[in-house]
Amino acid sequence: MDKPGFLERCDVLCESLSEEEDALTREIVARVADKWSLWTLSVLAGASGPLRFSRVMDQVEGISQKSLTKALRQLERDGLVTRKMFAEVPPRVEYAITPMGVEMLEQVAPLWTWVAKSVGHFQTARSQFDSRD
Amino acid sequence: MDKPGFLERCDVLCESLSEEEDALTREIVARVADKWSLWTLSVLAGASGPLRFSRVMDQVEGISQKSLTKALRQLERDGLVTRKMFAEVPPRVEYAITPMGVEMLEQVAPLWTWVAKSVGHFQTARSQFDSRD
């Protein structure tokens, strides 16, 4: 089995990272896999403009207030969404995706699409595995 | 904010999935984010041939026996690696990546590379966020 080119290039890049950068890279990639974070980000991407907290919560079905708050804070912290507070009563907070957030989704979309298209293969593999002696 | 084309295409595909397929898709994508699973898979991809359990464990630094077993089982179940047992004493088990596993890595590599290249941006975003009033 030859070492594939894409893997080699990835290795070279990854090994050039400091330990701190490596840890951060892993963290960001991990966020991609997080159910709520990615869903939240794509809701903001699909909206025609900034969304209030409760509008986001409506669209991310099943999320709790606590989890949404956490997801939005993380996304904000990493510069993937912006948070704008208005000094009104009742309070209004608007979230919007950043260009970096859009870029992130663009990177994730091919992977997601590939998995979705391959879902039949995975189902087959699993049923074979589950019914082996 | 216009709905980007890539997102729309992804939406259309995702909405064509049954609830079961959707759940499986999420699960597979989640595995991508899992530290050990991806690392294990890339070790097998980088090897010049099948690897024994203990060889894999050597290369995935810091993993416990329990976690490696779990990661390998999941990868096997999804058809991303194969497991071959030899009836010898002491027992020998060899793991190898499948074509599907290679494909999976090929899908993940661009994302990983992009994150690694963007790590500086994320560091900046975080330090700004962490030092805001």
Add this chain to the structure above:
DNA sequence: CAGTATCCAGATCGATACTG
């Protein structure tokens, strides 16, 4: 409205000990 604080149940993981 947009959170924060608290409690609690379930999953996860490392360490350790044991086995075919």
Add this chain to the structure above:
DNA sequence: CAGTATCGATCTGGATACTG
């Protein structure tokens, strides 16, 4: 060698109640 079994610490997420 390649696991499985068990235990305890840790983390996570939902439900609920409360607040500026």
